[in-house]
Amino acid sequence: MALNPVIGKLVSKRVVLASASPRRQEILANAGLRFEVVPSWFKETLEKSSFAAPYEYAVETAKQKALEVANRMHLKHLRTPDVVIGADTIVTIEEQILEKPVDKQDAYKMLSRLSGKEHSVFTGVAIVHCSSKDNRLETEVTDFYEETKVKFAELSEELLWDYIHSGEPMDKAGGYGIQALGGMLVEYVHGDFLNVVGFPLNRFCKKLAELYYPPPKHTIHHIKHDSIPSVETFEISSDGECNSSDNTSCKSAKKQNSSEIICTSGKCRNGNGNYNVSMDSQNGVKENTTQFPTKLLQLLDGFKASKALFVSSKLKIFDLLKEKGAMSSVDVANQVKASVCGTERLLDACTALGLLEKNHQGYSNAELANLYLVSDSESSLYNFVLYCNDRLWPLYTHLELAVKEGTSQNHCTLGKKEEDLFQDFCYQSTEMKQRFMSAMHSIAKVTARDVASAFDLSQFRVVCDLGGCTGALAYELVEIYPEMKVTVFDLPDVVTNVSSFQPSGQNTTQVFFSSGDFFKDNLPEADLYILSRVLHDWSEEKIHTLLSKLSVCKPGSALLVAETVLDEKRTCPARAVLQSLTMTEGKQRSGLEYQQLLEKYGFTNVQIKITGNLLDVILCIKKMSTH
């Protein structure tokens, strides 16, 4: 894929997508971009009449969305991203801008205007490069837009209302989604389809190419104006970065003939580990076709990779290399008291997996390992990795039985039923408790930012995090919302063990711990309750008990639920679906299922933010009494 080098330019950068749109997240993720999702809080209220053309409105809104996130991350989260991407999609017909319908009547008005006519869809995009100078945020904005023309068929009243009642129009510009049911309304599309869905990927890549690969003066390959350069052009015109994992062959080929193709063998592995087979076509243009069943091979190797990660974590190899710097395999083997040949194989495997780097000085941690695998790093997932090895791995080795019997196999691996796991917490040894809490703490820490910032929660002052364990989310909340006071409500055995998880150097006076069982005891008063990674664990009956209790909270108070939300087909994201494999009592739910569940207990205005990361976030409000 020739796109890889353009997107690859962003690999080492902290890229943020300032959008809650699941479509944008999907388009960019499918293109191989790695990014964090921080939805923008910018209110789309710019005065439309002040723009000479509709697309200017979309571009300006996209820019403001991105700048709001860049500023918020810099000021509130104290993390300056490298690149923030914002986008805004509008539909225009007869010079009028249509955004998302506010209700069904509005959707009806929009769709009947579009019926039988051609309209334009504009997506404005802003790419904001950020840097921090003397603690001030500096930004450089590149923006552009793309137009796609769409013609609707004549829509009968019946079809129109059927479509509106499907619920699809509500979160989409112009009141339709071309990628789903709305596709049935469309007679033709002229231009970039993805632009209609919310993100003009092709033009975005061209913009990146313009930014990162300005045409050099003396290249032999001519980059056609307004095109995405091919792999070969990149190799020659770029700053020497090789996108292949097999750097040596690329570099040597480049040296031999600076204007020629990179891979002498005719085969070069791209950043995804795919083999691109170069073929000369008659006019001399090189084409790449991917033919290998790479995805299947990756799946076949998945368990080997997981286990290599588990074992190196268990042996504390990442801690050792962080402390000592580059080391030979012999030295590592001596330190971790393992065989030299076995250690060397493990170190090479970790290098192949991108967890370590290897050069003439020996092995050292890759950035990923320093960030997440060193046991005392700020965002360490070390304890969660051990939990995956000790607790989840045995469960998945019993998967066949789990499928045949329809049970979770907890009874085989731990001698306990799933519903007893949490209840039996108090009977575990202190070490086991500490280990379980450490695992939950590490995963809560890396997801806390997403959960805390998915919505603007500044109006809530008294918050209760039910089952909040070590308080990782609570501390993040008070960091972002200094006015907030958060009570973490959890089992007595959890609360007595939280002291070692208190963050150092942070004001902890606004976080309180209260012990109790949320199924049995009275819940602390709050105007915002949080259930993070709780609901998926429990049976319908238990959830009924818990939500019934919350349903009597004061009207106007809110509930924030953090879970991985499945798509409506219940097949995506894969990580949630895979997690379901070993569940019996609990289950994962789709957005609609969460909405229906929460509404059943009197919560309304259910808003769902798909973060694209581990946890998605749902906010809903307890209905005001009608009396």
Ligand SMILES: Cc1cn([C@H]2C[C@H](O)[C@@H](COP(=O)(O)OP(=O)(O)OP(=O)(O)O)O2)c(=O)[nH]c1=O
């Ligand atoms: C026309 C059309 C729009 N859309 C969507 C794309 C956008 O998500 C949405 C337009 O609203 P936007 O305000 O552009 O985006 P958003 O509110 O979804 O997300 P954010 O502001 O956080 O970036 O409509 C479709 O999914 N399919 C379509 O066919």
